[in-house]
Amino acid sequence: MAAAxxxxxxxxxxxxKMELRGVSKTFHARGGETRALEPCDLAIAKGEFVTVVxxxxxxxxxxxxxxxxxxxxxxxxxxxDGRPAGPAGPSRTVVFQRFALFPSETVAENIAFxxxxxxxxxxxxxxxxxxxxxxxxxxxxxxxxxxxxSGGMQQRVAIARALAVRPDIxxxxxxxxxxxxxxxxxxxxxxxxxxxxxHYTVLFITHSVEEAVYxxxxxxxxxxxxxxxxxxxxxxxxxxxxxLEIEAAGNDASFLAAKREIWELIRDEIVRx
Amino acid sequence: MxxxxxxxxxxxxxxxxxxxxxxxxxxxRAQWLAIAFASLAAMLFAWFALxxxxxxxxxxxxxxxxxxxxxxxxxxxxxxxGSTLGQHVGxxxxxxxxxxxxxxxxxxxxxxxxxxxxxxxWLAFPIFQILRPVPPLAWIPLAxxxxxxxxxxxxxxxxxxxxxxxxxxSMQAVDSIDGLLVRAAMxxxxxxxxxxxxxxxxxxxxxxxxxxRIALGNAWTTLVAAELLxxxxxxxxxxxxxxxxLEIGILxxxxxxxGVLGALFSIGMxxxxxxxxxxxxxxxxx
Amino acid sequence: xxATAAVVRSDVRSARANAARRPVAYGAAAxxxxxxxxxxxxxxxxxxPTRVLPSxxxxxxxxxxxIAEPFSGATLFGHALVSLQRWSIGVLAAIGLxxxxxIALAWLPPLRAxxxxxxxxxxxxxxxxxxxxxxxxxxxxxxxxxxxxFIAAFPACIxxxxxxxxxxxxxxxxxARTLGAGAATTLxxxxxxVAAPTVFTGLRIAFGNGWMALVGAELIVGKQGxxxxxxxxxxNDSAATIxxxxxxxGVLGALIDVVLxxxxxxxxxxxxxxxxxLE
Numbered sequence: 001m002a003a004a005x006x007x008x009x010x011x012x013x014x015x016x017k018m019e020l021r022g023v024s025k026t027f028h029a030r031g032g033e034t035r036a037l038e039p040c041d042l043a044i045a046k047g048e049f050v051t052v053v054x055x056x057x058x059x060x061x062x063x064x065x066x067x068x069x070x071x072x073x074x075x076x077x078x079x080x081d082g083r084p085a086g087p088a089g090p091s092r093t094v095v096f097q098r099f100a101l102f103p104s105e106t107v108a109e110n111i112a113f114x115x116x117x118x119x120x121x122x123x124x125x126x127x128x129x130x131x132x133x134x135x136x137x138x139x140x141x142x143x144x145x146x147x148x149x150s151g152g153m154q155q156r157v158a159i160a161r162a163l164a165v166r167p168d169i170x171x172x173x174x175x176x177x178x179x180x181x182x183x184x185x186x187x188x189x190x191x192x193x194x195x196x197x198x199h200y201t202v203l204f205i206t207h208s209v210e211e212a213v214y215x216x217x218x219x220x221x222x223x224x225x226x227x228x229x230x231x232x233x234x235x236x237x238x239x240x241x242x243x244l245e246i247e248a249a250g251n252d253a254s255f256l257a258a259k260r261e262i263w264e265l266i267r268d269e270i271v272r273x
Numbered sequence: 274m275x276x277x278x279x280x281x282x283x284x285x286x287x288x289x290x291x292x293x294x295x296x297x298x299x300x301x302r303a304q305w306l307a308i309a310f311a312s313l314a315a316m317l318f319a320w321f322a323l324x325x326x327x328x329x330x331x332x333x334x335x336x337x338x339x340x341x342x343x344x345x346x347x348x349x350x351x352x353x354x355g356s357t358l359g360q361h362v363g364x365x366x367x368x369x370x371x372x373x374x375x376x377x378x379x380x381x382x383x384x385x386x387x388x389x390x391x392x393x394x395w396l397a398f399p400i401f402q403i404l405r406p407v408p409p410l411a412w413i414p415l416a417x418x419x420x421x422x423x424x425x426x427x428x429x430x431x432x433x434x435x436x437x438x439x440x441x442x443s444m445q446a447v448d449s450i451d452g453l454l455v456r457a458a459m460x461x462x463x464x465x466x467x468x469x470x471x472x473x474x475x476x477x478x479x480x481x482x483x484x485x486r487i488a489l490g491n492a493w494t495t496l497v498a499a500e501l502l503x504x505x506x507x508x509x510x511x512x513x514x515x516x517x518x519l520e521i522g523i524l525x526x527x528x529x530x531x532g533v534l535g536a537l538f539s540i541g542m543x544x545x546x547x548x549x550x551x552x553x554x555x556x557x558x559x
Numbered sequence: 560x561x562a563t564a565a566v567v568r569s570d571v572r573s574a575r576a577n578a579a580r581r582p583v584a585y586g587a588a589a590x591x592x593x594x595x596x597x598x599x600x601x602x603x604x605x606x607x608p609t610r611v612l613p614s615x616x617x618x619x620x621x622x623x624x625x626i627a628e629p630f631s632g633a634t635l636f637g638h639a640l641v642s643l644q645r646w647s648i649g650v651l652a653a654i655g656l657x658x659x660x661x662i663a664l665a666w667l668p669p670l671r672a673x674x675x676x677x678x679x680x681x682x683x684x685x686x687x688x689x690x691x692x693x694x695x696x697x698x699x700x701x702x703x704x705x706x707x708x709f710i711a712a713f714p715a716c717i718x719x720x721x722x723x724x725x726x727x728x729x730x731x732x733x734x735a736r737t738l739g740a741g742a743a744t745t746l747x748x749x750x751x752x753v754a755a756p757t758v759f760t761g762l763r764i765a766f767g768n769g770w771m772a773l774v775g776a777e778l779i780v781g782k783q784g785x786x787x788x789x790x791x792x793x794x795n796d797s798a799a800t801i802x803x804x805x806x807x808x809g810v811l812g813a814l815i816d817v818v819l820x821x822x823x824x825x826x827x828x829x830x831x832x833x834x835x836x837l838e
Contacts, residue, residue, distance in 0.1 A: 070733050072292050087292065090739040100734035104752035113748075114738035165738065297742070299668040308672035316677060334696060395585030400593070406816075407809035408771035410687075411786070413778060414793030415801050419611055494685035498775045501687060509688070516691030524695075528688050535683035 015082040016043035017201045018067065018092075018169050023076035025062050036062045038228035039076060042220065044169065047199040051212040053262065054222030054230075055270045060205045063227070064173045067203060068094045080168055090114050093162035097174040099154040101146040107157050108133070108142040114165035132160035135194070152183035159191075169201040176211070185246055188214060196243065209266065213258045214246055221262060224269040231265055233258065336522045344522030353523070354514055356506050362530065364506040365496060368424060372431025373492040377485060380436045384443025384484075389469060394444065401440055409434030409495045413502055422503040427496065434495035435488040442484025446477035479550040486542035493535050508534075613799040621799035622806075630800065631791040632783055639807060642773060642784040645701055649708025650769045653716050654762060661720025661758075666746065678717075686711040686772040690779050699780045704773060711772030712765040719761020723754040759823045763816060770812045785811075 025037040037059040044050045052060045065071040067078060069088030078085040085092070093114070101110050111132050115125045133139045136156040146154055155175055162170055176184040192215055195202065206212055212219045216235050223230045241252035249255050300308065317338075323330045324337035332340065348358045356364070387394040412433050413426075420426040450473055458468045474481075500509025508527050515524035594615060600607050601614035613621070625635040633641070664671050686707050697703040727750050735745040777786020785808050792800030 068737055070292060070736065088733075088736045090737070092737065094734065094737040096730055096734060098728075098730055100728075100730045102731060102734075102749055102753070104755075105748075113735075113740075117738060117740045117744055161738070171737075296667050296669060300672055304669075305672045308669060309676050312673045313676045391582070392585065395582040396589040399586035399590055403590075403809070406813040407805050408774045408812070410771065410775035410778060411789060411805045411808050414789045415798065415805070418793050418796065418798055418801065494687065497685045498687040498690075498778075501690060501779055512688060512691050516695055519695075521692070521695065524691055528684055528692070531688045532680070532682075532684035535685065536679075539683065 016079075017046040017048070017081065018044045018085075018203070019079040019082075020063070020067060021077050021079065023063070023066055023073045023078065025059070025066060025071065026074045035226040037066075037073075038226050040227075040229050042229065044201060044203055046201050049195055049200070049202045049204065049215060049217045050220060051204040051206060051216040051218070052220045052222060053206060053209060053212045053266065054227060055224045055266055056207065057225040058222040058269070059225055059227035060222055061173055063222075064094075064171055064203065064205050068092050068171050070094075090118065090165040091168040092171055093165060093167040095155070095158050095162050095170070095172045095175045097177045099146070099151070099158050099178070101154055101157055101161075103146050106143050106145055107138060107149070110146070110157055111161045111164050113161060118165065128164050132164050135163075136160045136190075150183070151179050152187060155179065155187065163200075169203060172202065172204045174205050174207065176206070176208075184211075189245055191215060192243075209259050209263050210246070210250070212262065213255060214249060219258075219262055221265045224272065230269070233262060333519065333521065336525070340522045341525050344520065345526045348511075348523060348526055353511060354506075361506055361508055361511055362534075364504075365500065365508045366534070368427050368507070369431060369489075369492050369496045372428045372496070373435045373489050375428070376432045376435035376439050376488060376492070380439025380488070381443050381481070381485075384440040385447050385469075385474070387440065388444040388447025389473070397440075398444075401437060404433075405437050405441070409437075409491065410498050413499055417503050422505075426503055427499040430499050431492045431496050435492040438484055438488040438491055442487060443477075443481055446480035446484060447473055449480070450476055479546055482542065482546045482549055486539065486546075489538050489542060490535070493538060497531055611798060613802070617799045618802050621797070622803045625788075625800065625803055631788065635788075635803070635807060638783055638785050638788045638804075639811065642777065642786070643811070645704040645777075645784065646708055646770055646773045648701070649705040649773070650712050650766055652705065652709045653712035653765060653769065657713050657716025657765070658720050658758065658762075661717040662724050662746075662751070664717070664721045665724035666742075666750075678714075682714055686768075687775050687779075690776055694780055699782075703780060704776045704784070707776040708769040708773050712769035715761055715765035715768055719764065720754075720758050723757035723761065724750060726757070727753045756823065756827045759819075759827060763819045763823075766815060766819065767812065770808075770815065774808055 020040060020042045022039045022041060023037065024039040025035075027034045027036055040063065042050075042052075042063075052063060054060050062071065066073045069078070069085060069092060080091060102113065105113065108129055111129050112125050115128060120128075129142075133142055136159060138153070138156055138160060141149060141153060141157075146157070149157070155178075159175070176187055179187065188211055194200070195215065204212070204215060213235055217237055219233045219235060221230045221233065222228065235258055236254075239252075239254055241249040241255045244252075320335075320338055322328060324332065324335055336344075347353075351357075353361070383397065387397050409430060412430050416426040416429045420429060454472055454476060455468060458472045463471070496507075497509045497512075500507040501513050504510040508531050512524050512527040512531075515521070515527060597612075598615050601612060601617075622635075624630075628634065629637065632638075660674075664674060689710050690703075690707060693703045693706050697706060731749050731753060732745055735749045740748070773784075774786040777784040778790045781787050785804055789801045789804035789808075792798070792804060
């Protein structure tokens, strides 16, 4: 039922969009060293939605920070389109758990930020901002400041801001972790819809197994810390429950089976601690 | 796996965040000490070099380190203006601590009362609101007029300088207690007085000590000024006279001692915070 | 009625209109009582000599006199203006040097190691302790006064600016990096605007410190200014003059703070960072 690593039906044998090779991380603190990440290999194909799940402390956030270029790996390399990735930049934008919207800029200004930094011409900026506002349902809030918005709206702005620069790959670090359950469900369904329409390349981190199965093409399970990649599980794109709301999908047998399999792997790691 | 050429822009000392250039990185402890030491050494060297006999700065402006050291030794050995150095320091300390403690004896209970009972606050707060904008030093002429150039005038001014922080900070300390704690105590059957002493005062302790520290700082600053105007002994008095007689070495020594004492007060209060309220993270320097 | 009962009552019944009126009434009553006692004390002949405590009426009369005629060189306005001038120079210098330096210290950690030793050594010397040496260096001029104001305002400027900038949530800096912003852009468009409200609050404190220091400096040196005015009042045995001077000093100090608060609210409408400024 579950495929082993990389036998995903979706990807042809082309150069991966993003590849992490032998990436490991050791933190040096005053007391000594902490090994956060064992060497990991991960390849993400263009248009693929890959989610990393694992028990708390397994290093999945560290993996994301390294993929984004915000942390340097102790060993290993990161490749984008086969070439070494440079410093953190708009080819790999990030949506953070805590939104990270610039409080002194309006919604529209936040979305336009990356474009203004890149000195895009004004007409193009306006076009893309309008596009993102429509895509994320934010037209009414274009002139509002972040602190005037609810958590769900703020995260929508963050996603819009990350997408406005047309990144090669979108990185999402537990983006719905700070939201209440209802908002979370709504946003999960929205991201799923966007993915089916627009086929972004996404690396997603979460600790919710249900979210991982619902959104992804492939789920990567990490072991407990210091983390390494334990198993990769493909989630078929043409599964019956795709396109349904989470409620409905939750009743589908194959959905539940995938959830169970992944959860068993994680529970195994937690119990062994 | 070994790092490849793509790791070039990662290279740096281990432990540092290698995605940032070195001038944005936090130095390690050893590096920090080295830089600080070098900076200090550079300043000392500049002092020596610039105040040499043929240097750029005249000794009337800034005396060379040797002269300052001699002045220090001289103050230690012989009385200056009628009292030994110890007596001068004692005079200053006595007034500052006296005024501060007096202000605390009045201000602390008053502030707590103002925080706890709204009626007290409604009565007393406006008075302090009016007092607050007037700088304590502005009271000096009035104090001299009323009490003459003596110890009592200076204690008065120090008292005024210290009482406003004592009162305001104590009031705020009690005020900012989470109402939830009070309600929790009530549900456990505590009476008003018990809540006040056992919950409120204990929880507010770090902030109360912080208020005491600010009051002490104010008191010390005001005392120095008061001694420049109306004193017959004390560190400020030394400074004033030394400036009049162009004994700049002594003036600098007096300033240094004033600074050291101020620093000791601040550190002492911080230690007190840690002793009295070890659970608090408050009490950072200001 | 203690605060605990008040806590419970306010849960049960929110009487907002009442709650606003009563404190004001009490406060007004307290102040009115003080003034009345003051007046009575001075009205009874022989109880309190006028040189020690003039009656409220005397003070008001003196206020009028000081506005109309020069005393010790200038009218009340004249002295106030001189004081404000000196204060402005010192404070502007403190901002001009302190804010950029504070930003630099927050942005470039190695710089902190360079600056901290000298700073810590000098920090605990109160501004007034610098007066004698300032007089020796600059003479009894405006520069001396402005220098004392500068010394009083500078630490608050630099420390609070550094604190405000370094406490900007690092996640915002990271977000800016992922969107391709370089150091200059991040500073200019993200860090500084977010830190600005807290910096401003620190500046308000610095301004207040500077005003207090100025008064003290003017007590000791100078031939004009509000501090000079009240010291002259003491020399001439005129408590009324002193009281008028003190009131003016207090009122001006409070006014400056209020104006700055308004300015902050208008210029920086977004929510401030959570940093708490230091006194």
